[in-house]
Amino acid sequence: TKSAELLLAKGANPAKKYDKAADKSNVTSGIVGIWEKYLKHEGKTYTTRVVFNKDWTYSKALKDPASGKWIPDGGAYSTYDFRDGRIWLFNSLSMGAVIEWRFEGKELVLNGEKYVRVIK
Numbered sequence: 001t002k003s004a005e006l007l008l009a010k011g012a013n014p015a016k017k018y019d020k021a022a023d024k025s026n027v028t029s030g031i032v033g034i035w036e037k038y039l040k041h042e043g044k045t046y047t048t049r050v051v052f053n054k055d056w057t058y059s060k061a062l063k064d065p066a067s068g069k070w071i072p073d074g075g076a077y078s079t080y081d082f083r084d085g086r087i088w089l090f091n092s093l094s095m096g097a098v099i100e101w102r103f104e105g106k107e108l109v110l111n112g113e114k115y116v117r118v119i120k
Contacts, residue, residue, distance in 0.1 A: 025082060026054060026056060029082070032053065033051075033117050035050050035052070035110075035118065036116060037113055037115045045065055046062065046065055047062070047063040048060070048062055049063065049070070049118070050110065052080060056079055057079055057080075058080040059073075059078070060073035061073060075089070075095075075097060077091045078092065086098050087099040087110075100112075
């Protein structure tokens, strides 16, 4: 199976080295791109943006409705990986966070929160 091959490539088979740069499973999954969710409260729109890049980098930010500036998420997660059907996020301290994910139509659901793709 494809997941067995990926496990072997990631180190279960010492004869086959895993090359992260060659791994395009994130692209084929459809997750690569800019995703946003919106919350309207007291006449203001709060935007949360997550970005999954094809080079396995990740970012999350909140938009300040007053200034329009993007504020980085507090976890400082910068890379991601797929493991056991979940998304694992990592920061410079190698601290991980795990996200459940799925698609519902064109929406990406991350831990129960729905995001829509931003066309740029």
